[in-house]
Amino acid sequence: AIINMDMAQDINGKKVFPLGPDKIGYVRITQFGDRTGDELQDALDKLKEQGMKALIIDLRWNPGGLLDEAVEVCGKFLPRGQLVVTTEGRDPTENSVLRADGNGDELNGMPIVVMVPLGRASAAEIVTGCLQDLHRAVILGQKTFGKGSVQTVFPLDDGSALKLTIAKYYTPSHKVIHEHGITPDIYVPMSDDQEAALLLKRSPGGLLAVDPKDRARIEAFQDVQLERAEDLLKGMLIYAQRTGDNARMAAK
Numbered sequence: 653a654i655i656n657m658d659m660a661q662d663i664n665g666k667k668v669f670p671l672g673p674d675k676i677g678y679v680r681i682t683q684f685g686d687r688t689g690d691e692l693q694d695a696l697d698k699l700k701e702q703g704m705k706a707l708i709i710d711l712r713w714n715p716g717g718l719l720d721e722a723v724e725v726c727g728k729f730l731p732r733g734q735l736v737v738t739t740e741g742r743d744p745t746e747n748s749v750l751r752a753d754g755n756g757d758e759l760n761g762m763p764i765v766v767m768v769p770l771g772r773a774s775a776a777e778i779v780t781g782c783l784q785d786l787h788r789a790v791i792l793g794q795k796t797f798g799k800g801s802v803q804t805v806f807p808l809d810d811g812s813a814l815k816l817t818i819a820k821y822y823t824p825s826h827k828v829i830h831e832h833g834i835t836p837d838i839y840v841p842m843s844d845d846q847e848a849a850l851l852l853k854r855s856p857g858g859l860l861a862v863d864p865k866d867r868a869r870i871e872a873f874q875d876v877q878l879e880r881a882e883d884l885l886k887g888m889l890i891y892a893q894r895t896g897d898n899a900r901m902a903a904k
Contacts, residue, residue, distance in 0.1 A: 659683060660691035665854055669695050671702040676885050678878075680710035680854070681725070684717030684775040689724035696728065696758055706763040706885040708878070712793070713851055716774025719750070726782045727754035729764065729789070736782050738826075739802050741819030746802065757788075763888045764789035765881040768836060769847060774799050780834045781823035791836040792881050800829025838884070840877045849873040 661680045662669045671677055677699035681688060699707070719737075726736045730752040739748045766789045768780050777796045783789035800821035806814045820830045842850075849870040852858035859867055 657682065657685070658691065659685050659688040660695045662695070667691075667695070669698045671699055671704055674882070674886055674889075675703055675705040676882055677704040677707045678710065679707065680712075681714055681776075683715055684719075684721040684725070686718065686721065688717070688721040689728070692725055692728065693758075700759075704759075704762070705889055707759065707765075708881050708885070709764060709766045709789070710878075711776045711780065712767055712769045712847075712877070713854070714776040716776055716799070719775060719778070722775035722778045723750045723752070724754070725779055727752035728758045729783065730754075730757060730786065732756050734786065735824045737778050737824070738822045739819040740822060741802065743818065746819045763885055763892075765885055766791050767877050767881055768793040768796050768834065769842060769877070777829050777834050778821060778823075781827065781829055784834065784837065785824040785827070790838065790884065791834065792838045792884065793836050793840055793877050794842070795835050796833040798829060798831045798833035838880065840880050842877060846873055846876070850875055 658665075658667060659682055661667065661682060663678045663680075664670075665680075669677065669679070677696075679692065679695045679699075681692065696707075723736045727734075730736070732752055732754060734752040736750050736752055738750070739746065741747060764783070766780055766783055768776065768791060777798070777800055780791055780796060784791045801817045802819035802821070803815050803817050806816060808814060820828055822828055850873060852862060852870055853873070859870065862870060
């Protein structure tokens with residue numbers, strides 16, 4: 653059967669995108685497929701209509717995907733023409749420069765936290781490294797895996813083929829991703845048990861596949877990274893409001 657997967661989901665694994673009393677939005681990007689940019693745009697539109705003031709982008713359990721979709725996602729939070737990522741290899745013909753090609757920052761500088769755990773790689777790292785380098789988001793979680801290579805397949809005479817790395821990805825500040833990964837701004841670790849439990853809770857029907865006696869234990873796991881991200885954004889919003897109030901009082 654053809655299975656259509658949602659590329660952008662809300663906290664409940666759906667596409668409703670409710671906004672809580674703190675006005676902090678949440679979008680989980682499950683992978684970078686051919687609809688990721690469009691689905692993220694729909695999510696942002698729904699959240700902005702409700703008066704969103706800050707955003708959490710959840711890249712946990714994201715296996716990566718298409719480079720052009722990663723660039724499109726970055727472009728929704730950056731000025732048009734801003735450098736997103738470059739590729740550089742031994743052969744200069746393999747080099748490329750990719751820039752934001754959207755309508756500018758959709759959120760007009762609104763605070764953003766990107767959550768990443770150990771093991772996320774590829775396109776997810778490109779987005780993480782770009783938004784971190786350009787100070788557009790705070791990265792929270794664990795160091796990423798470090799898979800940032802460009803590969804191509806060379807057919808051989810005997811019918812087999814050789815896959816060869818021909819270039820590497822670099823962030824806007826020219827940090828190499830491959831074998832180094834992205835170090836978060838705020839380190840919040842999770843155990844393997846916590847991560848497995850949260851993945852089950854976030855996956856549609858995930859808890860239904862669990863033995864009932866283990867279900868309560870899994871449901872009891874707290875998402876410590878999400879809690880820290882929410883606390884961080886609440887603090888940023890409070891600080892911005894108070895400094896704005898002070899500035900207005902000083903102007904009087």
